[in-house]
Amino acid sequence: MTRGSIEIEEVSVSFEDVPVLSEVSARAEAGQLVGLVGPNGSGKTTLLRTISGTLAPDSGQVRVDGDDVHALSSKAASQRIAVVPQDTSISFSFDVRQIVGMGRTAHRGRFEATTDEDHAAVEAALERTATQQFAERSIDAISGGERQRVLLARAIAQETPALLLDEPTASLDVNHQIETLQLVRSLVDDGTAAVAAIHDLDLAARYCDSLVLLSEGEVVATGSPESVLTESTISTTFDVRSVVGTEPVTGTASVRALEDRDPPRGRRVHVLGSGTDASRVIAALDGAGYDLSLGPVPAGDTAVSAARSLGSETVVTPPLSTPSAEELRTATERARTASAAVLVTSEHGVDPAVVRDVLEDAEPLVIVQADPSEEPRSDGIENQDVRTTGPETVVDAVTAVLTDADASETAPSDPEYDDESRNETDATVPGSGEQ
Amino acid sequence: MAWTAGLVALLFVTVVVSATIGPVEIAALDVVRAVLDELVVPVGATVDAGSVAVGPLGSVPYPSPTMEYRPLFGLDVADTTRTIVVNIRLPRILLGAIVGFALASAGTVMQGFFRNPLADPSIIGVSSGAAVGAVATITIPGFAVVDLRLAAFVGALVTAFGVYAMATEGGRTPVATLLLAGVAVQTFLGAVISYLLLQAGDSLEEAVYWLMGHLHYSTWDHVVFALPVALFGFALLAVYTRDLNVLLLGEEDAHYLGIEVERTKRILLAVSSLITAAAVAVSGVIGFVGLVVPHIMRLLVGPDHRILLPTSAVAGAAFLVAADTLARSGAAELPVGIVTAAIGAPFFLFLLLRREVNGL
Numbered sequence: 001m002t003r004g005s006i007e008i009e010e011v012s013v014s015f016e017d018v019p020v021l022s023e024v025s026a027r028a029e030a031g032q033l034v035g036l037v038g039p040n041g042s043g044k045t046t047l048l049r050t051i052s053g054t055l056a057p058d059s060g061q062v063r064v065d066g067d068d069v070h071a072l073s074s075k076a077a078s079q080r081i082a083v084v085p086q087d088t089s090i091s092f093s094f095d096v097r098q099i100v101g102m103g104r105t106a107h108r109g110r111f112e113a114t115t116d117e118d119h120a121a122v123e124a125a126l127e128r129t130a131t132q133q134f135a136e137r138s139i140d141a142i143s144g145g146e147r148q149r150v151l152l153a154r155a156i157a158q159e160t161p162a163l164l165l166d167e168p169t170a171s172l173d174v175n176h177q178i179e180t181l182q183l184v185r186s187l188v189d190d191g192t193a194a195v196a197a198i199h200d201l202d203l204a205a206r207y208c209d210s211l212v213l214l215s216e217g218e219v220v221a222t223g224s225p226e227s228v229l230t231e232s233t234i235s236t237t238f239d240v241r242s243v244v245g246t247e248p249v250t251g252t253a254s255v256r257a258l259e260d261r262d263p264p265r266g267r268r269v270h271v272l273g274s275g276t277d278a279s280r281v282i283a284a285l286d287g288a289g290y291d292l293s294l295g296p297v298p299a300g301d302t303a304v305s306a307a308r309s310l311g312s313e314t315v316v317t318p319p320l321s322t323p324s325a326e327e328l329r330t331a332t333e334r335a336r337t338a339s340a341a342v343l344v345t346s347e348h349g350v351d352p353a354v355v356r357d358v359l360e361d362a363e364p365l366v367i368v369q370a371d372p373s374e375e376p377r378s379d380g381i382e383n384q385d386v387r388t389t390g391p392e393t394v395v396d397a398v399t400a401v402l403t404d405a406d407a408s409e410t411a412p413s414d415p416e417y418d419d420e421s422r423n424e425t426d427a428t429v430p431g432s433g434e435q
Numbered sequence: 436m437a438w439t440a441g442l443v444a445l446l447f448v449t450v451v452v453s454a455t456i457g458p459v460e461i462a463a464l465d466v467v468r469a470v471l472d473e474l475v476v477p478v479g480a481t482v483d484a485g486s487v488a489v490g491p492l493g494s495v496p497y498p499s500p501t502m503e504y505r506p507l508f509g510l511d512v513a514d515t516t517r518t519i520v521v522n523i524r525l526p527r528i529l530l531g532a533i534v535g536f537a538l539a540s541a542g543t544v545m546q547g548f549f550r551n552p553l554a555d556p557s558i559i560g561v562s563s564g565a566a567v568g569a570v571a572t573i574t575i576p577g578f579a580v581v582d583l584r585l586a587a588f589v590g591a592l593v594t595a596f597g598v599y600a601m602a603t604e605g606g607r608t609p610v611a612t613l614l615l616a617g618v619a620v621q622t623f624l625g626a627v628i629s630y631l632l633l634q635a636g637d638s639l640e641e642a643v644y645w646l647m648g649h650l651h652y653s654t655w656d657h658v659v660f661a662l663p664v665a666l667f668g669f670a671l672l673a674v675y676t677r678d679l680n681v682l683l684l685g686e687e688d689a690h691y692l693g694i695e696v697e698r699t700k701r702i703l704l705a706v707s708s709l710i711t712a713a714a715v716a717v718s719g720v721i722g723f724v725g726l727v728v729p730h731i732m733r734l735l736v737g738p739d740h741r742i743l744l745p746t747s748a749v750a751g752a753a754f755l756v757a758a759d760t761l762a763r764s765g766a767a768e769l770p771v772g773i774v775t776a777a778i779g780a781p782f783f784l785f786l787l788l789r790r791e792v793n794g795l
Binding site: 052054073074075077078085095098099102108110111158 | 684
């Protein structure tokens with residue numbers, strides 16, 4: 001496939017005096033997939049339409065392979081850029097091969113018949129997208145995922161050095177999302193320069209070489225997915241609290257938006273654990289409205305950044321060293337005075353000795369482990385009120401143990417706990433009160 | 436290809452059969468013989484010295500060539516048969532074929548252009564414009580000097596251009612605006628026609644007869660007028676069939692695929708309006724051919740305009756010849772517009788009820 005590049009230089013577009021894009025610059029080199037991310041109405045689609053030449057910018061330039069797109073004829077532009085539109089309503093029932101064949105329009109003269117080259121390009125595109133099995137079917141008789149692949153095949157048949165995609169995965173099932181983006185990725189790896197508007201931030205982080213974060217028509221951040229997708233950029237552009245972690249399988253950035261909290265219940269949960277498992281527990285508990293404290297955890301752990309981004313109190317130890325006596329004392333105090341404690345177990349989790357110390361007086365205690373049906377990894381804990389649960393159900397488990405504790409509070413006094421005094425202590429703990 | 440060939444054969448059969456039918460029965464073979472006998476080959480040319488008088492300058496000489504022809508076959512055909520077939524029935528049949536051909540072509544293009552199954556050749560007001568021109572020459576005494584065909588043709592083109600100009604802003608012509616402007620202008624011209632009819636007096640009957648659409652007064656003149664426009668227009672449209680296919684994906688997609696959308700729309704609109712205007716000018720407002728024939732052909736051959744346009748055109752020709760034969764073979768001749776609508780509407784409803792037009 002030909003090599004290309006897309007250069008967007010200070011492009012401004014307005015509709016009837018309302019600015020939609022202001023001085024947007026970005027570039028995609030050959031072999032690069034650049035993701036446009038941003039909330040609805042941030043200008044992603046407008047930018048794509050400007051790059052494709054459909055919209056003329058008020059100022060600025062879009063160059064593909066060095067040529068100003070808006071100075072080219074539609075045919076010349078279509079030999080350079082192919083577009084996979086978001087939603088094509090095809091009202092007359094062409095079959096799939098005919099639709100893909102239309103990708104060759106820009107390569108044919110008005111009086112030229114279909115050439116062998118056209119045939120070869122169409123068949124190659126059908127094969128690459130695995131659409132040849134329904135090439136004879138009518139476009140309105142196939143599923144949405146198949147239709148998306150057909151539109152991609154049409155763009156492939158166009159044999160352009162540059163490719164634009166508008167939400168290629170919107171309204172697709174997860175399996176089709178992955179299939180589609182893998183296909184795009186393989187085209188890009190063959191040397192195509194591609195720009196795609198993708199609203200799923202995790203997918204964008206996973207498949208794009210770099211991201212351009214748009215908000216209200218302006219570039220907020222641009223660069224590698226990790227540098228663009230941060231809690232602060234997401235909270236300013238999407239107006240939502242989030243946790244950015246690392247997707248455990250792909251190792252790419254993963255954004256989790258959090259619900260607005262319920263009115264604070266003034267209940268703090270102490271979490272002991274590290275890594276992404278602990279981060280997810282922290283995010284889930286935060287989403288459910290609990291205040292949090294964490295520790296001790298080594299500096300640099302993902303759980304630390306998750307907890308800090310949520311404004312939780314964290315006991316941090318220097319990396320690769322055991323917690324000092326002071327740190328242990330603080331953490332133990334936080335665990336003891338919390339309404340409940342959660343231990344997140346994992347392969348290389350917290351040192352069992354530290355666990356025993358910190359959680360000695362922490363009750364009720366919820367132990368989170370990947371497979372709750374296994375023998376609890378008690379690490380020698382001798383607490384009385386222990387419940388074991390899986391990572392997905394941690395919020396339910398914490399809520400349940402607290403409800404039980406509340407019930408026993410009104411029941412005839414149980415010498416084992418003293419919830420009342422613990423709650424009183426809670427209220428005085430800094431960082432745990434109302435938010 | 437097979438479809439087109441088959442339909443062309445059907446058209447020929449329809450024409451021949453149609454020519455046998457009438458007050459005087461003529462055998463099919465005699466029809467063929469009469470037509471073949473008209474074919475001539477040039478055998479030579481002589482040049483005479485002609486001269487033309489130019490006022491006071493006297494006469495100016497000029498060479499006057501005369502071609503000599505010889506019948507190709509030299510068949511023995513009775514004079515009455517020859518007159519009936521060649522001078523009476525054939526112009527009417529051929530004109531019917533041309534009008535059907537033109538209307539079905541324009542209808543196919545308009546339905547694709549508007550991506551709307553209800554579009555017909557007159558959707559942007561071509562027929563209404565033609566009707567105003569024609570009715571004006573019939574009903575307004577001072578206008579009678581204007582040739583009716585010419586008035587209808589010009590009225591049609593002026594209307595089409597006016598609607599296009601009104602719907603265009605900044606070099607773009609949104610299809611929805613065009614459609615609405617067409618409807619509004621048709622309504623307005625409808626009022627004009629009604630008013631003219633109200634004032635028509637004695638000429639009312641003639642005007643109404645024209646409005647119903649008929650092929651009654653067909654002559655070779657009409658054929659010579661309409662045939663070149665229809666063929667030329669069809670050839671232009673045929674060149675744009677692939678673009679029309681791509682336009683069906685939507686204008687934005689068409690642009691992505693390399694179509695100059697606005698220019699293509701302008702050409703398609705202008706050419707289909709032109710051939711519709713030519714058809715309406717010679718036959719009046721014949722409805723339903725341009726609406727129903729493309730639908731039927733789309734069901735049979737699919738949406739690809741490279742096949743759909745020629746098959747629709749030929750089928751439209753055969754359909755109108757057959758309908759006109761029916762119109763003139765009754766005890767009293769009916770305007771063919773009544774026949775096409777009376778056959779076309781129920782047939783269309785039949786397709787609709789069988790849900791076969793859903794895929795359009």
